[in-house]
Amino acid sequence: MSNTPLMRRGAALAAALMSASLALTACGGDGDDTGVKAAETRSVKAAETRSVKAENGTIEVPVDPQRIVTIGNTNLPFIDLGGEPVGVTEVSASDLDVLPEGQRTVYEAAEIVGSSGGEVDLEKLAGLKPDLILVQFHSSDWDKVGKRLEAIAPTVFWGLDTEWKAFADAIAEAGNVADALSRQKAEFKEKVAKIQAAYGKIIDGTSFVDVSRGDWSDPGTFYIADIGCSEIARDDVGLDLPEAAEGKDPLAYESLPFEQIGELSKYDVITYPVDAEGQPTEPFVPVVETNTWKALPAVSSGRALGVFCPGNNSYGPVIRYLDSLDSALATLPAEK
């Protein structure tokens, strides 16, 4: 008997829940109405604007932009953040080759509106009816087409000297993809912390040098990389890598003749560029084929590490770089 009031209360609760679910079901049954409402909400959001600061001033951009065109170096970083641009400019074949398949599909689905920054087909771009244009290229290109881009849609421009993390923040804010950025940032922090924890003892007291060679490099020359992925290894991970003196051009700007390869013998560990399969990149092959390279102490003792750097302008490729660096460092012996 003592259970009777409880049973009554339970019956009343069940009845209330059933009524609520009936009401919800009734609402859910009118699908069209909800879709229209959602579309209206998006439309209202797209019509709403907020201010974004960039190199071309404070720009009013849609809160929820729907038709974004990316130009220059904004293409891949925006796609990396989950963005789906309706128009893009061409990126190099080498960049496309290392793009994850999903991102490549997104890139290829977009309309190509120009070969490079300053060479945008403005008519084609306008035909896409963009509600936001994201641009990163040389300021001289901006001087040529900036005003005309701004006449088509709200345009946010960043110069080439924008630091990559600030650039990722700015793209995420302007393109309304901040959630993806937060996830990437968290993953980046986690990877860096993992490398520091796992290889801290090896990293401390070990001198590193990152060398590279591009397909633009002069024959018989290479360079010491101190920008790009190398910068991340130095500044975020903490590797002891050489860098240019304050106020001087980056070391990477100076082509060194092959006979300088021998000078690398003063470093404990050498990192060099490899492709996704772990093979030296095509431009770097002439370096690894020299006898001088093969005779370097770091090379002959297994301390020359191939590291894959798919890009350094957004968190996605940087995280892949950190994975590669992690695997490479794992092959080092514990002590020098």
Next chain:
Amino acid sequence: MTALALRQDGPGTETAPGPRRRLFGLVVALVVLVVLLVLSVMIGSTAIAPSVVWDALFHSSADIDQFAIRDFRLPRTIAGLVVGVALGLSGALIQSLTRNPLADPGVLGVHAGASFAVTAAVGLLGVRDAQGYMWFAFGGALIVTLLVLALGSTRQGSSPVVMVLAGVCVGAVLGGAREALQLTNPDAFDAMRYWNAGSIVGRPLEVVWPILPYFAVALILAFAVSGPLNALALGDELAVAQGVRVVRTRVLAVIALTLLAGGATAIAGPIGFVGLMVPHVARWIVGPHQRWIFAYSILLAPSLLLVSDILGRVVMRPAEIPVGVVTAFVGGPVLVALVRRKKASGL
């Protein structure tokens, strides 16, 4: 560099030294060249002790610095020697052939042909290494020079003036086509940026050896026509009167200079001033005797090239300046001095 000027002095306006003094001068030039060859192996962007250089050449081991000597400096020095010889001799031939003391192989479109062919190879076929460039450059130089030779030949025979004009025109057309190709193809632009400067860095001996047989043929042809070219310097009529077969002499000379200049360009890219300056200086020393001019050019041109290359290695150490840029810096003032000389050496 293509330079044309009206001939102002007739042959034999200088007081030519006697055979003994010429021979002595030749020995001095040879000694200078040998010294520069040694310096070229010893001096570079990396400081390497002379004892290591000696060991690298005669007691080889797996020492890193020894590899630098054997793999980089030695091939580079050999390339400098070979390219210098070819440029000097081809310059002497073109100046003799055109009877113009300020002509260089570029007037026959050699550089334009080689540059266009390499640009097309890079831009259209994706060729990206020195060995690949070599054959395209050589082929381009040969084809264009043969075209110029055909255009410069009239029913009355081959005329140096018409030939030079044809060379300049074909060179201009190909130059425009090359520019267009480079502007529409960033890869070609990047690759050609350095190749056009002219350099002997990063040229393995595999690039040099295949060209040597062509140089040997050209050397034989050049000395074979040196006598007839002496006679041609006096004018076609006098040469014919001396029994010289004018057309055959010119055709053989063009073949020789094309093989030399085309081969040099194939190895190092277009290098200006060497083929212009050195024969001029040689003529100034020995007078209008082609055989001596050829011999001096063969020794002096590689010396100029090696000096320029050594300078290019040390002035911005550890970075380097391409030898083509340095020869232009050295050659520019010298050319001005030559042009301002009251009695430019005649042919």
